[in-house]
Structures are given as structure tokens and as C-alpha cells.
Amino acid sequence: MTSSQAGLLTAVFLASAVEFVEAFTIVLAMGVTRGWRSALWGTAAGTGVLIVVTAVAGYALVEWLPESALQLAVGTLLLIFGLQWLRKAILRAAGLKSIHDEEEAFREERENALRASQDQRLGLDWFAFVVSFKAVVLEGLEVVFIVITFGVNADSVPLASAGAGAAGVLVLVSGAILHRPLARVPENALKFVVGLLLATFGTFWSVEGLGFVTESQASLDWPGGDAAILALLAVWGAVSYLAVLALRRTVREAV
Amino acid sequence: MRYVKAFGRFWFDFVVGEDWRIAAGVAAVLGLGALALRAEIVSDSLLAVLIAAAIVAVVMVSVVGAGYRSPNRTEEHE
Numbered sequence: 001m002t003s004s005q006a007g008l009l010t011a012v013f014l015a016s017a018v019e020f021v022e023a024f025t026i027v028l029a030m031g032v033t034r035g036w037r038s039a040l041w042g043t044a045a046g047t048g049v050l051i052v053v054t055a056v057a058g059y060a061l062v063e064w065l066p067e068s069a070l071q072l073a074v075g076t077l078l079l080i081f082g083l084q085w086l087r088k089a090i091l092r093a094a095g096l097k098s099i100h101d102e103e104e105a106f107r108e109e110r111e112n113a114l115r116a117s118q119d120q121r122l123g124l125d126w127f128a129f130v131v132s133f134k135a136v137v138l139e140g141l142e143v144v145f146i147v148i149t150f151g152v153n154a155d156s157v158p159l160a161s162a163g164a165g166a167a168g169v170l171v172l173v174s175g176a177i178l179h180r181p182l183a184r185v186p187e188n189a190l191k192f193v194v195g196l197l198l199a200t201f202g203t204f205w206s207v208e209g210l211g212f213v214t215e216s217q218a219s220l221d222w223p224g225g226d227a228a229i230l231a232l233l234a235v236w237g238a239v240s241y242l243a244v245l246a247l248r249r250t251v252r253e254a255v
Numbered sequence: 256m257r258y259v260k261a262f263g264r265f266w267f268d269f270v271v272g273e274d275w276r277i278a279a280g281v282a283a284v285l286g287l288g289a290l291a292l293r294a295e296i297v298s299d300s301l302l303a304v305l306i307a308a309a310i311v312a313v314v315m316v317s318v319v320g321a322g323y324r325s326p327n328r329t330e331e332h333e
Binding site: 077081 | 315
């Protein structure tokens, strides 16, 4: 397994676990308050949409773009998208952004579900179906984005999909056993790690892809080849840590 | 037209997120990097390192700057 593939598997697994935990909280709230049949149909429909989007978008990108253009376009998107995760993680670690709380999210969703009217369509509780569907699609879209961008750049969409699938199975099995929100998953720490990995690989691939603007259109070479990925990860980790320390000081001074 | 706008807004929020300055900074650094690459000012390897350093710098200035401008706890929107 190459360093790109190892990074891909780690990032996709962790990102998927975080997103699936958030989707699971909402589906669980619908299931226990409005009934499992509609919540599970919404989940299945959402999962189907995500599988189709992954297959179509992944195939189209690989078939239509030359390698360096793919690295530049997809790497840049991954970088900008990953920097959102890193930015939020830094602000949360510094105390400038609220920490995501699954217990609280579950309470809110449960209260909304209890207040919503009974609307039956296609033999389903429409509120539970739509909320579950939207939760799976919206949370899953981030997973799909990471699976496609990592997968096509590392030439391993199946491996990325397997990583996401494994995280999904783990969350579902854990949730089915516990039958409550997975509040003890260290979501914010995981998001920090995923943000660092996305920023690292996004930087690596977008810079490599700049070779597309040269006459040969060949990918730009990093000094040290794939070893540069580890150096980039160390740099992103160090500067993020320093940013957290600097921002924590502003919070203390503001109090 | 309303749906096209909403569709565009969704994808902008999805990819770019809350701080457009980070995306703009990254795009500007990569654009300048492309120009430098075509002009063959320095070796490709050195340029790769310089571009990466510029991306890290732009992002950290943006993140820390945003934190300094608003040292208050914000709401969770996800």
C-alpha cells in the first residue's frame, strides 16, 4: 500500500465515521419518535442517491480529464474543502466555535419530530422519510466528495469506497447495539485529523497538478516524491497547533 | 432562475464554506504559481515548496486573523 493509499484510507474512514455518526443521530431520532419503517426507507433512498453520484461523478472525472488537470482541479477542490474542516477544527480547539454535541442534536431532532404533523404519502410517514433522506444525503455528500477526490487522485476509488463503507458498517453496528446517539465518539478530534489529511493531500495534488500549465502537461515533481506528503502533514500539524495556541490567548484576553 | 441560484449557492457553501478568503487566497497562490512555472523563474522542485509554503501562510493568516477579529464563541451550524 502506497502512502497516498494509506492516507486515503485513513482520511476517508475517519471523515465517513464522523459524518455517519451525525446522520445516525438524526435517523435515530426519527426512528424512535416517528417509526423505523419510514426512517429506514429514507436512509435507504439517501444511500442509493449517494452510490449513484459516486459512480457517475467518479467515472466522468477519470474518463474526461488528463492526469495533471485532474490533480489540479480535484486537488484544488479537495484543498479548499479540507481547509474548511481544518479552519473549524482550529476555531473549536481554541474555544471560538461551539463543539458539536450529539446528545443535544438528538434532543433537538426528537423535539422537532414530536411537533411535526402526521402526513402520510406512499404509505410512509413523510416527515420521518424526508428528514432521514436529507440527513443521509447532506452528511453523505461530504463523504462522497472525499471519496471521489481522494479516489481519483490516488487511482483508488474502490479502496476509498471500501473505507467509507467500513466506517458506515461500524457506525450502524455500534448504533444498533447501543440504540442511542454515539456521543462518545471524539468527533472534534477526528475532524481535526481529517482536516489535516485533506489539507496535506490537497496541497500535494494541487501543486503537482500545476504541471498542466506547462507544454508537456506532466505533473510537477515534489522534492522527495511521495515523502513530501509526510513533510506537508508535519507542517500543517505544526502551524495548526501554533494557530490554536495563538487564538486561545485571544480568548483568554477577551474574558 | 431561483433554482439555479439556489443550486449555485449550495455548492458554493459546500466547497468554499464560511470563509471565502481562504478559497480566494489559495486560488491566487496557485494562479501566481502557474505563472511562475511558465516563466521558469526557479526549479520545479523549489517552486513546489514555495507554493506550498505560500498556501500554508495564506490560510493561517486568514484563520488566525478571523479569530482575532471576532474573539467570541460562534454558533454551531452543522
